[in-house]
Amino acid sequence: MASENLTGEIRKIDEAFQSRLAEAKDAPSLERIRTDFLGRKGHIARLFETLGEADPAVRREAGRLLNELKNRAQSAVLGEAARVSAKESGEDRPDLTLPGYAPPVGRLHPLTIVMRRVKSCFQKLGFAVAQGPEVESDYYNFEALNIPPGHPARDMQDTLYVSDRVVLRTHTSPVQIRVMENQKPPVRIIAPGRVYRRDTPDASHSPVFHQVEGLCVDEGVSFADLKAVILAFAREMFGSDMTIRFRPSFFPFTEPSAEYDFTCVICRGKGCRVCKNTGWVEISGAGMVNPEVFRFAGIDSERYTGYAFGMGVERLTMLLYEVQDIRAFYENDLRFLGQF
Numbered sequence: 001m002a003s004e005n006l007t008g009e010i011r012k013i014d015e016a017f018q019s020r021l022a023e024a025k026d027a028p029s030l031e032r033i034r035t036d037f038l039g040r041k042g043h044i045a046r047l048f049e050t051l052g053e054a055d056p057a058v059r060r061e062a063g064r065l066l067n068e069l070k071n072r073a074q075s076a077v078l079g080e081a082a083r084v085s086a087k088e089s090g091e092d093r094p095d096l097t098l099p100g101y102a103p104p105v106g107r108l109h110p111l112t113i114v115m116r117r118v119k120s121c122f123q124k125l126g127f128a129v130a131q132g133p134e135v136e137s138d139y140y141n142f143e144a145l146n147i148p149p150g151h152p153a154r155d156m157q158d159t160l161y162v163s164d165r166v167v168l169r170t171h172t173s174p175v176q177i178r179v180m181e182n183q184k185p186p187v188r189i190i191a192p193g194r195v196y197r198r199d200t201p202d203a204s205h206s207p208v209f210h211q212v213e214g215l216c217v218d219e220g221v222s223f224a225d226l227k228a229v230i231l232a233f234a235r236e237m238f239g240s241d242m243t244i245r246f247r248p249s250f251f252p253f254t255e256p257s258a259e260y261d262f263t264c265v266i267c268r269g270k271g272c273r274v275c276k277n278t279g280w281v282e283i284s285g286a287g288m289v290n291p292e293v294f295r296f297a298g299i300d301s302e303r304y305t306g307y308a309f310g311m312g313v314e315r316l317t318m319l320l321y322e323v324q325d326i327r328a329f330y331e332n333d334l335r336f337l338g339q340f
């Protein structure tokens, strides 16, 4: 071969190598390319022989080109072989035996859990669930509950006013009136929901919290019925060893009125920090529906009697799960919420 054609010949072999390599799709075809080009009697070896006969003027440059081609061809064949074997062994496919990713799962808020339990306890006792608005008129929140304007009992609850005669309900008791206006006795309802008070947040106060109101009106309903229902609830919620007690109190909408306590849920009555060593924890207020309230609601207080009670859902939840600070319910800290 004429030496002036040597570099052209190297280029042709290079191009042939590239196109053969591009078509190689398995190990045997790669092996054929390797022998054809890089083998002892391959194209590149043949060109090296030609190099010895070449004109010294071109030998230097052609030698450099040829060495470069040889090295490049060797690593290209190796690289392609690795790719082909990975493909054949399936290494480039997803590994279906790997464990999957667990998507984060949401949970019920502790207040939702307890609210649902409270509802189901009372539903078993024959109570229906009623609702009323959170933005409430002064009439339902106060007046019809026998709390007239200027009455000192309004100071018991620090009210958030929307306007002169409209408030954010300070308790769920207005639902009592709304239900009695629309339903003749017998009435047996609970009214769960949010209530609002102008309180500065601390470990035991929140400007928004939840209550469940209870109301039962029928002929011959007595305080004994109230006690029986509260006791049944306490035992269903916290265990059959629960006892309850009533202490005289005052609410304008009940007469007589009481505050009721449960056996301390934490120490079961022995005395601890939570119950301040009394063995009792205060739950909420209750009493017999004041005849004045029946008058506002249009119910004959000569014929019917009734009892009403409230309960604080945060308080029940804090006792049940031993939560120390009411603010934990509203901070949406997933480390807290993930525990229920």
Ligand code: PHE
Pocket: 170, 171, 172, 173, 213, 214, 251, 254, 284, 285, 286, 287, 308, 309, 310, 311
């Ligand atoms: N509404 C009262 C309160 O929020 C609780 C209560 C309800 C008392 C029903 C008596 C009867 O404190």
